[in-house]
Amino acid sequence: MSKLYIANQTCSQAVQIIANELGLTPELIHYNVFDKSTSNGDDFGQVNPLGYVPVLVLDDANDEKLSETIVVVSWLADRHPGSGLIPSPGTIERARIDQLLTFTATEIAQKHIPLMRKLMTPEGAQWTRNKIVNAYAVLDQRLGDGRAWLNGDTFTVADAYVWSTMWHERSGAPIEHLEHLMAWKARVDARPSVRKALQDEADVVAMHESLAA
Numbered sequence: 029m030s031k032l033y034i035a036n037q038t039c040s041q042a043v044q045i046i047a048n049e050l051g052l053t054p055e056l057i058h059y060n061v062f063d064k065s066t067s068n069g070d071d072f073g074q075v076n077p078l079g080y081v082p083v084l085v086l087d088d089a090n091d092e093k094l095s096e097t098i099v100v101v102s103w104l105a106d107r108h109p110g111s112g113l114i115p116s117p118g119t120i121e122r123a124r125i126d127q128l129l130t131f132t133a134t135e136i137a138q139k140h141i142p143l144m145r146k147l148m149t150p151e152g153a154q155w156t157r158n159k160i161v162n163a164y165a166v167l168d169q170r171l172g173d174g175r176a177w178l179n180g181d182t183f184t185v186a187d188a189y190v191w192s193t194m195w196h197e198r199s200g201a202p203i204e205h206l207e208h209l210m211a212w213k214a215r216v217d218a219r220p221s222v223r224k225a226l227q228d229e230a231d232v233v234a235m236h237e238s239l240a241a
């Protein structure tokens with residue numbers, strides 16, 4: 029069985045959601061980003077020397093390790109072309125989804141992190157918050173045509189990734205006024221794959237905490 033390293037309330041939820049949408053059941057291992065421990069005792073430095081999740085360890089002869097959220101969700105979805113979770117490689121529809129995924133990684137996810145960790149000067153924090161709000165506003169506008177999901181009528185990897193980086197409260201970035209985005213978030217919240225991801229995450233985090241107690 030493959031293994032998926034996750035951290036609490038982070039972008040690894042995107043991989044959990046896509047795995048759940050596909051009916052896949054990787055073993056979940058929790059990585060505590062603060063004390064660097066793992067729920068199964070693995071040395072995470074050996075798993076990913078860069079020290080971040082998600083990492084999917086494939087069930088193959090080489091124990092190949094896939095990191096980078098975009099790569100992991102796209103790879104899983106590409107292996108199930110009938111799922112509708114990602115358009116076929118080489119199509120313009122795929123280019124649009126890749127654009128959205130890259131935008132999410134660079135303009136949203138990685139902009140939140142120094143804010144959440146309170147690493148910025150007040151001026152830097154304000155500049156970054158504005159960038160984040162503008163990025164979410166672009167998504168809100170996109171949803172304004174009545175589409176249910178970011179790419180249209182079908183839930184895709186982009187919905188899973190954007191949802192898993194909705195850290196606006198922790199970053200102090202006000203986006204509650206973006207009504208199309210908030211309605212979309214409620215739709216994602218309600219998906220069984222998402223509810224299961226949250227429950228599974230809470231279970232493995234609790235198990236890890238109980239080991240440390």
Ligand SMILES: N[C@@H](CCC(=O)N[C@@H](CS)C(=O)NCC(=O)O)C(=O)O
Nearest residue numbers: 035038039061079080081082096097
């Ligand atoms: N480039 C990576 C970055 C992933 C990342 O930033 N992961 C965060 C959680 S969302 C993490 O594990 N941070 C722990 C750390 O950097 O110490 C990706 O796109 O997947």
